Amino acid sequence: LSALTVTGEITANGGIALGDNDKATFGAGDDLQIYHDGSNSYIRDAGTGNLAIRGTNLNLQKDGGESYITMVADGAVTAFYDNSPKLATTSTGIDVTGDITLGDNNPTITFNDSSVTNLSHTILSASDNLRITADASGVDAGSRVEIFDGSTEVARFSAGAVLVTGEVAATSLDISGDIDVDGTTNLDVV
Numbered sequence: 001l002s003a004l005t006v007t008g009e010i011t012a013n014g015g016i017a018l019g020d021n022d023k024a025t026f027g028a029g030d031d032l033q034i035y036h037d038g039s040n041s042y043i044r045d046a047g048t049g050n051l052a053i054r055g056t057n058l059n060l061q062k063d064g065g066e067s068y069i070t071m072v073a074d075g076a077v078t079a080f081y082d083n084s085p086k087l088a089t090t091s092t093g094i095d096v097t098g099d100i101t102l103g104d105n106n107p108t109i110t111f112n113d114s115s116v117t118n119l120s121h122t123i124l125s126a127s128d129n130l131r132i133t134a135d136a137s138g139v140d141a142g143s144r145v146e147i148f149d150g151s152t153e154v155a156r157f158s159a160g161a162v163l164v165t166g167e168v169a170a171t172s173l174d175i176s177g178d179i180d181v182d183g184t185t186n187l188d189v190v
Helices: none
Strands: 024-026 032-036 041-045 057-061 067-072 077-081 084-089 094-096 144-149 152-158 161-164
Touching: none
Parallel strands: none
Antiparallel strands: 024 032, 032 041, 057 067, 067 077, 077 084, 084 094, 144 152, 152 161
16 A cells, blocks of 8 residues: 545554654645654654644653753743753743853843933842952953943953042042052052
């Protein structure tokens, strides 16, 4: 039997066995295809539309049952590493568990705020210390942390030095050692 055409529903209580590269196809143009090529398994939309997977809650898992991604209706979408949640959407943004590593040559974090009356951005640490480090491994001797107001550098922290452009206002200032006035003259502090 080279082909079987059936009008109506097919009931196969024992299952349907398809060989490698044999496809279960759906749609007038075989747009949806489900098959195994001998090495990998595929669910493929070969047409022009989208592949929509619908359900109240969705869970993409590995064969042993550990989660890769979970999606809860009207709730969080959570990405896992070795079954441990690392990134989750929330009603206000995202929650990250663990470190964030930015790659590329010039990684950037940009805060976009549409507020006109209160443009304020904060980086908080739940522990006692907040550390901002340039070149943590100490490879580049010229590494520094720069702080800009718009396009104007207002402070620079580099190995053994702090450069501040403009006026410094402080309620108290403790200095240990000499103050370099013009690059050649030291001002002794008593």
